[in-house]
Amino acid sequence: MTETMSRLSGRAAEKIWVQSYPASVPAEIAPHAHPSLGALFEASCAKFSERQAFTSMGRSMTFRELEDQSRKVGAWLQSKGLSKGDRVAVMTPNILQNPVTVYGILRAGLTVVNVNPLYTPRELEHQLKDSGAKAIMVLENFAHTVQQVVDRTDVKHVVVCTMGDMLGLKGHIVNFVVRKVKKLVPAWTIPGHTSFKAMLAEGARQTLKPVAVSPGDIAFLQYTGGTTGVSKGAALTHANLLANKQQIALWLEAAFAGQSRPDVLNFVCALPLYHIFALTVNSLMGIALGGHNLLIANPRDIPAFIKELQSYKSHVFPGLNTLFNAMMNNPDFKKIDFSSLMLVLGGGMAIQRPVAERWLQMTGRPITEGYGLSETSPVATVNRLDAREFSGMIGLPLPSTDIEIRDEDGKTLPIGEVGEICIRGPQVMAGYWQRPEETAKVMSADGFFRSGDMGLMDERGYVKIVDRKKDMILVSGFNVYPNEIEEVAVMHPGVLECAAVGVPDGHSGEAVKLFVVKKDEALTIDELKAHCAANLTNYKRPRYIEFRTELPKTNVGKILRRELRDQK
Known part of the structure; x- marks a missing residue:
């Protein structure tokens, strides 16, 4: 029996895409080594304690510091009476306070509600009410938005951070520039709020109490739109995120076959951490692999972003078509040394072929496109990372993931025919938060999530999107x-x-x-x-x-x- 036939045996027999996998990638992922994201985080911080975990505006934080500061956050939240399963909103751009707070919330057995800092009061009020969040951590630049709605929500604790809170002495200069020079902080008043530094100081005097968190508990409420126009929270469990982490890790390992892998992977984190793509591919993968994430607070400032990249040896660069395009249109882009760049991952939206071809020409590295949704934690398919050219496809289903192309009646269509892309796997959400009717609309009886995207699968198992079923x-x-x-x-x-x-x-x-x-x-x-x-x-x-x-x-x-x- 050939190697290919052997790998297609058993449960993988009907998974035609497995024949297109790299040789080192199995059809199924192994059981989780950790019961929760908090447990994974603590194990990584112990293993990689002296490594840099995140860098923001020139200030680097080691895994040891990250563990210490996040423990204070978790202890403070527990001291305020928040208990297992309570929701805590996080409303910041990519600054050090984000991972410190997010992992503190998870370690306390609580659920993270990611919030876009640019939301209007109307959008924020809906998300806080729908999630029932009891606390929120917000950057002062957006505190005026929270001020307008907080009294109409269940939020009892508001923590306000500043851009410079974790930057040491440099932080005073940063705050002065943000407030007085650039005038980026509208006036706000929130009676009874706690400053981020005060939270850490109070948390340092508290003890983080162990919480029994199981894989099926909800780790994140990741809000997404809906065909009804009502934003819904995709309930992502610890098992969902841990599974997607394992799936991506297997795919990453195969990418380094035949090339020298650095001891520490340097990630560029220009996508916002409140977005599911960066949350999993940057933050979670960085934590799991002992990697180093360069946080970019404002990637729209292309000149400043490019300047940061000039002094950073990046290995893994997740991004969007729009970001890649904007960078290449800046004259200083050619000054970046991409000799260390190993992987460029495109997601969030379709990568346009002209952009991909120009990127390959200018950097020497192809953009590898993947596909997923908030509801799938997010990655469901991805092209082989050892590919050397842009495919125009969204790739192969990840290990332990089933993809079927179905018609309006839920019937599986033959190879090459266009229908709705339906996804089943351990990374698929538990459902929409407190919306069983909406959940029922997108989940089939046999466990497939109806993506709303129209596509086809070829004879190799590669998937291509051709249109959207929804009006999204x-x-x-x-x-x-x-x-x-x-x-x-x-x-x-x-x-x-x-x-x-x-x-x-x-x-x-x-x-x-x-x-x-x-x-x-x-x-x-x-x-x-x-x-x-x-x-x-x-x-x-x-x-x-x-x-x-x-x-x-x-x-x-x-x-x-x-x-x-x-x-x-």
């Missing part, structure tokens, strides 16, 4: 749901009805276009854009608005978004 719009890797945009737009008294669709955009992949029928003829585009800006975070706002006298509809009156999309 993908802006720079973030899901935007038309119902939410439309709901906000019709709040304006001058709007009779509207429809939001995605249109191609060279920078962000897609952008939101809003078609509007006026109720008030005096309504202007600028007025409506200002209304949307007050209620929607930046990437959700309509970039284009077109007034129409009527919108295309079905016989029963449903607006035909697809027809509008086709018209552009």
Whole structure:
């Protein structure tokens, strides 16, 4: 029996993609070595104690320091009466306070609720209410948003950090520049709040009590949009994240076959840690492998970002199409030494072939595309990391992952036919937080998650996305749901009805276009854009608005978004 046939035996027999795996990758992952993310974190901190774990704005933190500071956070939260399963929101960009707080929450047996710092008060209020968060840690730059809604939520403890809190003496200069020079901190007042430094000082006098956390307990509520326009929390268990960590680790190991692997992997963390891609691929993988993550607080500042990369030997670089494109369009990009770069991982949105080809030409390294969702922790498929060219596919299902292409009736389609990509595996969420009806809509009776993406599988087991079943719009890797945009737009008294669709955009992949029928003829585009800006975070706002006298509809009156999309 050949090696390929041997590897296709048993449970893997029907998994045609296994024949395309690197030789070292098994069809199934092994059982978890740790019962929880907190246990994994503590083991890694002990094993890699002297290594640098995270660097932000020139300040590096070792695994030993990370363990010490996160223990204080966990002890403080417990001292405030929070108990196993309680939710704690984290609302920061990529700064050291983020991993310190996130791992402190997990070690205390609590659940992390990741929050986009750029949320409007309306968006934040929904997420805090829906999750039932009892505490929140927020960067002072965004405290004014929390101030506007906190009294209408269950939040009892607000911790406010500053950009410079963990930067030592340099932190005073950073805070002065952020507050006084750049004026990035709007005035805010939250009575009874605790400063981040005070939390650490108080936590140092407390003891972190052990909590029995099982693999099935919820580690994160990762909020995602929905076809109804209501943001839902994907309940990701400790087992979900641990499984995805193992799956990615097996794939990574195969990438280093035939090349010298560095003792410490240096990750570039430009994607926001509140996004599931960076949470797993940067933070969790960095912790598990004893890697070093360079945190980029504002990747939109391309000149500053490129300057940081010039003095950092990066090995693993996860990113988005928009980020790669913006970097290459900066004249200083050519000054970066990419000789140490080993892996460039593209996700969050489709990688455009011209961008991938230009990146390979300029850096000598291909972009390897993968695919996943918040609901899958996130990685479900990825191309082989030893590939030397861009494939245009989203890759092979990871070990222990089943992918089926199904029709509207849930029937599995033959190889090469287009249907909905359905995913089953240990990384698939437990369900949507307190929304059993929404969960039932996306989970099949046999455990497959309906992704809403249309695709096909070829005879090698590679998957390709061809379209989206949902009307979801993908802006720079973030899901935007038309119902939410439309709901906000019709709040304006001058709007009779509207429809939001995605249109191609060279920078962000897609952008939101809003078609509007006026109720008030005096309504202007600028007025409506200002209304949307007050209620929607930046990437959700309509970039284009077109007034129409009527919108295309079905016989029963449903607006035909697809027809509008086709018209552009």
